[in-house]
Structures are given as C-alpha cells and as structure tokens.
Amino acid sequence: MSMTKTFHIAVLAFPFGSHAAALLSLAQRLAASAPPGVVFSFLSTQASNAKIFSKSTHSLIKPYDVWDGVLSEEVTPKSPQQLVEIFLKATPDNFNVIIRKAEAGTGAKVSCFLTDAFLWFADDMAKEKSVPWLAFWVAGASSLSAHVYTDLIRAHSSVANKEENVKIVPGLSAIRVADLPEGVVCGDLESPISKMLQDMVIKLAGATAVAINSFEELEPVATNDLKPILRNVLNIGPSTITVPLLLSKSDDASGCLKWLDNHETGSVVYIGFGNVLVPPPNEIVALAEALDSSKIPFIWSLPDTMRSLLPNGFSEKTKGQGKIVAWAPQLQVLRHPSVGVYVTHCGFNSLMESILCGVALIVRPLLGDNMMNCRLVEEVWKIGIRVKDDKFTKCGTMKALDTIVFSDKGKEMRDNVGILRSLLLESTGPNGSSTQNFKTFSDQLFTTRLTINP
Incomplete structure (x- = not known):
C-alpha cells in the first residue's frame, strides 16, 4: 500500500x-x-x-x-x-x-x-x-x-x-x-x-x-x-540503557573521569540528587561533615547555588580527598570502576543507573516514589541502605558509608546489585x-x- x-x-x-x-x-x-x-x-x-x-x-x-x-x-x-x-x-x-x-x-x-x-x-x-x-x-x-x-x-x-x-x-x-x-x-x-x-x-x-x-x-x-x-x-x-546516553571523556568538562582514573577500584563515593530538590541545608552540612571525617574519596555533584551551604573551609579541607562539581556526567561516573557507592534521593532513573552500573546505594528519599524505591532497595533487592530516619546526620551517614564500603553486608549489596545488573542487561538484549x-x-x-x- x-x-x-x-x-x-x-x-x-x-x-x-x-x-x-x-x-x-x-x-x-x-x-x-x-x-x-x-x-x-x-x-x-x-x-x-x-x-x-x-x-x-x-x-x-x-x-x-x-x-x-x-x-x-x-x-x-x-x-x-x-x-x-x-x-x-x-x-x-x-x-x-x-x-x-x-x-x-x-x-x-x-x-x-x-x-x-x-x-x-x-x-x-x-x-x-x-x-x-x-x-x-x-x-x-x-x-x-x-x-x-x-x-x-x-x-x-x-x-x-x-x-x-x-x-x-x-x-x-x-x-x-x-x-x-x-x-x-x-x-x-x-x-x-x-x-x-x-x-x-x-x-x-x-x-x-x-x-x-x-x-x-x-x-x-x-x-x-x-x-x-x-x-x-x-x-x-529502562531508558538509561535502551537509549545510549554515554559521553566521551572529551564531554567531561569538569574532569571527573580523569580524577577517577587516579583512584582504586570501588573506593569512591558519588553524591548526586538530581535537579529538582536537594536535602535541606542542615543535612547538606551533616553529609559534608561525614565525608570529611570518613576520609573516603568522593565526587559531589552540587549546583553552584548550593555551595554556600557547605561548612566553612570544607572545599579547601577536602581538596585532596574529594571533588565538588556543578555538573557531572553521571552515567559515566557511575560506570567508572573507581566508584563503589552512590548517595542519592533514589529517583527511578537514578535507581536504574545504579543497577546498570553495578553500584550499591545510600539513599535519602525526597519526594514522589523515592520512599517506595528506598524500601525496595533496602528490604527487597538488598542493594543499598537508607540513612537512619531518612535524614542525613553526621553519625548516621558515616555508619552507612562504613557499612557499604567495609562490611560483609556491603559486599552482599554489591553482589546483589551485580545480579540485578545481569538481569537488566539480559532484558535489554x-x-x-x-x-x-x-x-x-x-x-x-x-x-x-x-x-x-x-
């Protein structure tokens, strides 16, 4: 016809x-x-x-x-x-x-x-x-x-x-x-x-x-x-993988990927909360203090408008430990072998990206379906941990970091996310x-x- x-x-x-x-x-x-x-x-x-x-x-x-x-x-x-x-x-x-x-x-x-x-x-x-x-x-x-x-x-x-x-x-x-x-x-x-x-x-x-x-x-x-x-x-x-969104290193104006190349496998924490809402100011401070005290390497995608919420001297104090950027090529960062933990609000796209990249999660829900996603992450799929009382505190965040990075429970989470990653790749094959x-x-x-x- x-x-x-x-x-x-x-x-x-x-x-x-x-x-x-x-x-x-x-x-x-x-x-x-x-x-x-x-x-x-x-x-x-x-x-x-x-x-x-x-x-x-x-x-x-x-x-x-x-x-x-x-x-x-x-x-x-x-x-x-x-x-x-x-x-x-x-x-x-x-x-x-x-x-x-x-x-x-x-x-x-x-x-x-x-x-x-x-x-x-x-x-x-x-x-x-x-x-x-x-x-x-x-x-x-x-x-x-x-x-x-x-x-x-x-x-x-x-x-x-x-x-x-x-x-x-x-x-x-x-x-x-x-x-x-x-x-x-x-x-x-x-x-x-x-x-x-x-x-x-x-x-x-x-x-x-x-x-x-x-x-x-x-x-x-x-x-x-x-x-x-x-x-x-x-x-x-998920659209994360069914439509290629990967960037080349030349698209990484902030230099995240080159910075990650100098770190050990699974040693870096990536923090990103999307572009709609971020945790309240007191929790930004608590998260920063936890990162400072833990000494774990980190990349933090934080809009320039939020930089003023960081504790005085935080950027200078953690210059050798972490990297703060206004924008990060998130999928490429999560795919990098050096990244082992993703701190997120657990929006569905972020959840899918973590599974695709095989990265365990520390979750702090903010709105919408975040709470349900967080519950599934921790109780059903067992690929991450919620921060205590769904709020960042210095002590609670440090405990979550310690659990995922250093404990046997954290290893189980990484193994579990690896299983889901295989299922995801098979489903989109x-x-x-x-x-x-x-x-x-x-x-x-x-x-x-x-x-x-x-």
Whole structure:
C-alpha cells in the first residue's frame, strides 16, 4: 500500500523532574524504528524543551513549546510544587492550542497520542479525534500499582498505622504505608497533584497500551498483577540503557573521569540528587561533615547555588580527598570502576543507573516514589541502605558509608546489585523481555498507521 499521508504522533510531556527526558528517549527509540511517513510533535514547556533537546535529537521529532501557566507579570518565586500546580491549572487548554499549531506545521491531523501517563486528559483528546492513546509511566511497576490501588489501600490502611505493610496489594507486601507516595494515604489527598493521579487511574483503563520505564524481572509480581487491569502493560525500559546516553571523556568538562582514573577500584563515593530538590541545608552540612571525617574519596555533584551551604573551609579541607562539581556526567561516573557507592534521593532513573552500573546505594528519599524505591532497595533487592530516619546526620551517614564500603553486608549489596545488573542487561538484549515488549509497543503505535487511506 502506498502512503501519501503523514502519520502524526503527538507526544505530550509532563515537564518536571526527569519525566520529559524519559519520554523524549522513548520517542527517539520509536523514531529510529518508524516506518516511512511518520512524524513526531513533542509538546512540553519552553524551559523543558530547551533543556532536553540537542543536535543529536532525531530529525523526525520536532519540539513545540506549551505554556507553563506562569503569567508574564508574575515575579514571586515559586516552589517546585507550586510550579507543578500552576502548570496543571493551565492544562489541557495549553496543549490544545499547540496541538493545532503542530497540525498546521506538519500539514496533518494528529493520528495518535503518546503521552506521560500523568496527562490523563489525553484520553479525552484521543476520543474526540477517534485516535489511539498510548501512555508512558516513567517509573516502576510498584509505584504505578500504588496509585492504581489507591482506593483499596485507603480502605484498609490509615495514617495512624504508618508502619503497617501494604499486604493487600500484590507486589507491595514489603512496602509500609509510610513509604507510599504522598496523596495515597498520607498528605493532602485533595491537592492538585493527588487529584491528577486519581484522574489518571480512571483514564488509564482507556489507553491502548501502558508502557513502563522498567524491566519485567525487577518487579515481576506487581507487573503481572497490573496486566489484567490495564491493556497492554509493557515494561520497555529502562531508558538509561535502551537509549545510549554515554559521553566521551572529551564531554567531561569538569574532569571527573580523569580524577577517577587516579583512584582504586570501588573506593569512591558519588553524591548526586538530581535537579529538582536537594536535602535541606542542615543535612547538606551533616553529609559534608561525614565525608570529611570518613576520609573516603568522593565526587559531589552540587549546583553552584548550593555551595554556600557547605561548612566553612570544607572545599579547601577536602581538596585532596574529594571533588565538588556543578555538573557531572553521571552515567559515566557511575560506570567508572573507581566508584563503589552512590548517595542519592533514589529517583527511578537514578535507581536504574545504579543497577546498570553495578553500584550499591545510600539513599535519602525526597519526594514522589523515592520512599517506595528506598524500601525496595533496602528490604527487597538488598542493594543499598537508607540513612537512619531518612535524614542525613553526621553519625548516621558515616555508619552507612562504613557499612557499604567495609562490611560483609556491603559486599552482599554489591553482589546483589551485580545480579540485578545481569538481569537488566539480559532484558535489554536482542531476545530480552524489554526488547520484545518495545517491539509490541511500537507495533501497537504504528499499526494504526495502516488505517490512514492514501
């Protein structure tokens, strides 16, 4: 069949944290395997697009900027949560405006929606246009399960019993009520973000497929339980490895890799908390004091705006011991043989990178699914340790460092992460589960292309 019409995929991103970058990675994979006549319009905010698009972005993917909801005359600083809430108030109108612009730019009506699962209103958009909607969950199966089962969990759990395990949900038996994302049982259950997640669960049943940014073998019970509930639940990740993100040493402007070359195998601690939130100032001080006293070599990725929080004289005092940089090529650093410990908030992408690189974790959760990830890291996979009371103190951090670097328990953690690494590599191999699931997902996406009449 000859094709003369364009198959136009509208990709709608949630422009906060690592969400948009993960969705763009998926779009890149799809573009690389797309049949003729397919184009992608990628819709996110201007700030988000400017950050994640580069010269290496596939030529079939064109960015379009949607309004972030912030009024031009507004000058009062906003917290990350406030920015999310402002953005949510602007949806879906801000996306509808730019969808019309993208349709005019491509000369083709939208043929399919591929969106972050958070953007539940894509279900309504797809139905209005009589086209498919495919959703992408950027984290793991367990966190998706927690939201899918929110009503059931609330009916059997309460804030008063935070230490109880969520045994009623398959795959979450090791998770405590206290570990669940805010808005499931604890926190403001009527906040815009909580409401967004509630609406998402209702609408996801209408999605043609739900892709998860993980691999089958990591959370098999939760994954298999979701399959009868949602259509085409497919672990197609992690994007960390399925889309190459490795940099050459020439891209390492901060000199981290050259510095690591001069250290022994497994001797260095890498500290990085992503680009959304960092621990409070008193904990930054405690972490710095623990590093100073431990004398363990470290690389700390810390924005310049946070340097003033470090104890007086810390940088000079630890100059021979550590390296503080505003930005580090994180995946390359973690892959370096000299790195043996990763201190992180345990976001899902960071978790996947640690598994890929075979590095044990010291975790201090900050938001979202971090608490669940931390619990799984320590109690289920046994590849890391949470800092005591989920807060950095000098004593607690030094104890965690000592456990991972020097104890038999630390060796067991490194062995366990090595096992998960092998499973991850197998899943993303030629015949692996993630590879096969991606093929199924792309088939779901591109099959509808044949319905377009030439």
